[in-house]
Amino acid sequence: MAHTLLVAGTASHVGKSTVAAGLCRYLADRAVSVAPFKAQNMSNNARATPGGEVGVSQYVQARAAGVAPSTDHNPVLLKPRGDGESQLVLDGEAVGHFEARGYYDDHWDDALETARAAHDRLAQAHDVIVAEGAGSIAEINLHDRDLANVETARFADADVLLVADIERGGVFASLVGTLELVPEDIRDQVAGAVITKFRGDRSLLDPGIDEFEDRTGVPVVGVIPYDDPGLPEEDSVALPPVGERAVVGDGDGxxxxESVTVAVPRLPRISNFTDLQPLAREPGVRVAYVPPGAALDDADAVVLPGSKNTVDDLRALTDTGFGDRLRAFDGPVVGLCGGYQMxxxxxxxxxxxxxxxxxxxxGLGLLPVTTEFSEAKTVEHVRRELNGVGPLSGAGGTVEGYEIHMGDSTLTDTVAHPFDGDGAATDSVLGTYLHDLFVNDTARDAFVRNTFESAGIALPEATERADSDPYERAAGLIRDHVDLGPFGLPDR
Structure with missing residues (x-):
């Protein structure tokens, strides 16, 4: 049976996903058979696998581990859709929409058994399982139903690596308080702690680390400096709140x-916003998440992202007059999945x-398309031939991505197709169901080039990015800053 290491956190957004991905690649680089696992994830950033859909972090961690992403890596997925309700996905298949009470009262046992069975299958096939927790492991109101943390630690007999973020202060209080509040049996399984997002002189931490270790008996096995390897974000906590504006990416200096701004309406129920991250890493490109009511005066292009609730997000845009402003906008416009439907x-x-x-x-009326919703849900990985039209003019070749959507779209007039009969495009507007569009170099380069041309700005010279592989950068954070000795992991 596999050795399971649970990467648990003192809170959300402390770096668990990055640490887990780094561990997966670090071990895989040493020829250790390793697989990721997250018993229950709550995220609207999902990816398609052959068996269904999983949270983006487990998809990324599987890639880091060198294994094909599988629904066993994330057997229970909750996709929030607003008003306290989420879509429940078990083993990659959507089974319905439930409020939290209904989920815990009527579906908790099924979720627990689904997660346990998936872990058992992985344990039979691999030497190590790197399990990622969710939020805080010390949520005392949830300890009797904490599938991703407490239950995983128990049914997997996992060693626990506790992750705490120092960026906002209070890291030692977070660590001590977490250890005080976890169930006693889980406390005994905590083999070490890691402090993330540290800036400055490491030696200044030493007195605090010494006192923490003396007080708790738990070693601090690593202090990871502040660094973003470039892995996709798991949830919208990384985005500005609805109603606020924020710019992502510094344009590479x-x-x-000499830069362009790609405006992205911050939809209340935004999903798969990781589609925009490749653009934010391009030289001279700044991705601005803007409120639905914002003007587009300083935008050079607009991308409408996916949505977990397309109709309500469409209404949020139309209620603020966004459609009128978008129709008056003269730069490139791209709609992805729900954005295409809108x-x-x-x-x-x-x-x-x-x-x-x-x-x-x-709808917003920029493309001659109508979409009919149905109960059926499309979840698939796809390869398509790109026809360079509209905002992607000049591009060509094969592209890869995935589709996760409800509804089918039908053309109401003759219009160009960007991909093998899929999607629709005019001279300046393009819509497609293809997520990960901008991960593909040919599509991304064409969109960036056309945006600069539309804005009348010279395209910056391409620059070489050092350590561009995000998996190796994440592995380097583990290799250089974490001592895995207390966990007894194989190191071949």
Whole structure:
């Protein structure tokens, strides 16, 4: 049976996903058979696998481990859709929409058994399982139903690596308080702690580390410096709150007047916003998440992202007059998945999404497309031939990505297809169901080039990025800053 290491946190967004991915690649580089695992994830950033959909972090961690992503890596996925309700996905398949109480009262036992069985299958096939916890392991109101942390530690007999973030201060209080509040049996399984996002002189931490270790008996096995390897973000905590504006990416040092801004409406139920991260790493490109009511005066291009609740997010845009502003906008516009559906003329059978009893909801009207919702859900990895049209003009070749959506879109007029009969494009507007579009160099380069051309700004010279492989950068953080000795992991 495999040795399971649970990467648990004192809170959300402390670096668990990065540490887990780094561990997966670090061990894989040493020819250790390793697989990721997260018993229960809550995220609207998902990826398609052959068996269904999983959270983006487990997809990324599987890639880091050198194994094919599988629903066993994330057997229970909750996808929030607003108003306290989430879609429940078991073993990659959506089984329904439930409020939290309904999930815990009626589906908890199924979720627990699903997670346990997935872990057992992985344990039979691998030497090490790197399990990622969720949020804080010390949520005392949830200890009787904490699938990703407490239950995983128990059914996997896992060693626990406790991760705490020093960026906002209070790291030792977080660590001590967490150890005080975890169940006693789980406390005995904590083999070490890691402090993340540290800036400055490491020696200044030593007195605090010594006192923490004396007080708790838990060794601090690593202090990881502040660094972003470039892995996709798991959830919207990394985004600005709805109603606020934030710019992601520094343009790789290119001056503001030599850069372009890609505006992305910060939808209340945004999903798969990781589609935008490759753009934010391009020289001279700044991705600005803007409120639905924001003006587009300083935007050079607009990308409408995916949504977990397309109808309600469409209404959030139309209620603020965003459609009028977008129709007056003269730069490139791209809609991805739900964003593509919004760019069309209408959505029919809209009540299927559970957002009221309206059969038809008017779209933004930039593409001659109507979308009909149904209960069926498309979840698949795809390869397509790219036809360089509209905002992607000049591009070509094979692209890869994935589709996760409800509804089918039909053209109401003759229009160009960007991919093998899929999607729709005019001279300046393009819509597609293909997630990860901008991961593909040919599509990303064309969109960036056309955005600079539309803005009348010279395209910056390409620059070489050192340590560009995010998996190896994450592995380097483990290799250089974490002592795994207390965990007894194989090191071949």
């Amino acid at each position: 290119v001056a503001d007047d 760019l069309g003329e209408a959505i029919t059978n809209a009540a299927v999404e559970g957002t009221g009893d309206a059969d038809r909801v008017e």
